[in-house]
Amino acid sequence: MYVSHLSLHDFRSYPSVEVPLDAGVTAFVGRNGQGKTNLVEAIDYLSRLQSHRVATDAPLVRAGAEQAVVRAAVVRDGRTATLEVEINAGRANKARINKSPLPRTRDLVGLVRTVVFSPEDLTLVKGDPSDRRRFLDDLMILRAPRLAGVRSDYDRVLKQRNSLLKTAGLARGSAREGALATLSVWDDHLATIGAEILAQRLSLVEALRPYVGKAYETVARGASRDDAEITYKPVVEPVVEPVETTPSVETLRQAILDELARRQKDELDRGISLVGPHRDDLLLHISAGTERLPVKGYASHGESWSFALALRLAAYDLLRADGDDPILILDDVFAELDSQRRVQLAELVADAEQVLVTAAVPEDVPAALAGARYHVKAGEVTRDE
Ligand SMILES: Nc1ncnc2c1ncn2[C@@H]1O[C@H](COP(=O)(O)OP(=O)(O)OP(=O)(O)O)[C@@H](O)[C@H]1O
Ligand SMILES: [Mg+2]
Helix, strand or coil: CEEEEEEEEEECCEEEEEEECCCEEEEEECCCCCCHHHHHHHHHHHHHCCCCCCCCCHHHECCCCCEEEEEEEEEECCEEEEEEEEEECCCCCEEEECCEECCCHHHHCCCCCEEEECHHHHHHHHCCHHHHHHHHHHHHHHHCCCHHHHHHHHHHHHHHHHHHHHHHHHCCHHHHHHHHHHHHHHHHHHHHHHHHHHHHHHHHHHHHHHHHHHHHHHHCCCCCCCCEEEEEECCCCCCCCCCCCCCCHHHHHHHHHHHHHHCHHHHHHHCCCCCCHHHCEEEEEEEECCEEEECCCCCCHHHHHHHHHHHHHHHHHHHHHCCCCCEEEEECCHHHCCHHHHHHHHHHHCCCCEEEEEECCHHHCCHHHCCEEEEEECCEEEECC
């Protein structure tokens, strides 16, 4: 798929801009702060209804404006659809397809599929487990958009359950009895929805693993495909026999319930949910000689970067294997890479259906990514002839 036209209204720094686009490579070049990332961020937002730069929507609306509109014509298998999202400051967002409103905004998620490489990706490797969980969840939702609903249900259950844990932890006597009875209902919700998320993440990591090894081999100098490894680390490890079988959703649900029962006192004391996929991590390891080392705390800067790139490339390859090329966004990444990695990455992505690159100077765009060039200056986006 590719975006053939992008319109922004009051999105970030743009009062209004129209950008016609082609399939293949397009580079946006311009000095710092001119609005290059804002353009690609808008396309990524349309895909996930989330920005790769900020957790909330407020910064996406131009300062002083009430709402931002992102509209894109998206071509898939020769057919064009116009997707639109209206981002409202302090009110619910709205989505439209070919001008018809969607009943739920989140039904837009996954209709455009993007994979973004950005300098922020280093947090995938160096950041908290929540950064890696988000990476997995975003990918799983792009592959199966209905999971956006499952994830938001889980977040809601977690919030409710946490506030109940706080109340129950402080209550005494019959009030406590009542709160505990209600808690068991929320335990059930958490286990049921949590098990589904857990099962999805486990199978996603299985699917992703070979691609990560392959991608790491390509981007890390002298590495082989066994040198990078990902492992899902759940807080609840179900016992399954034989060990190599994939646990069923029901097994996972039961395992979460058992662990909830076992940790109930801790949870009440601390007033937070300690059991469930919101506490899990994705472990990253590299080989150094015969040793297997965690990336965080051990890997060099270059190795960390290679691993982060490998995760993104693997996500791209996996989505591609599902049958439709996602739109690849390379936001300011080439400046971060040495010349050999630049060339390797450029060659890997050069045949993607659509690649959008941002760079401060033209020299940062590798020769292998020749294509359309736009100059971005003070909110004006002009095509170089
Ligand atoms: N909500 C907003 N309202 C108005 N201006 C904004 C808003 N959010 C960001 N900006 C402005 O947009 C500009 C940043 O744009 P962007 O991040 O696209 O720059 P860039 O061209 O990618 O720069 P760099 O090369 O440094 O990455 C900044 O000047 C910032 O002040
Ligand atoms: Mg930028």
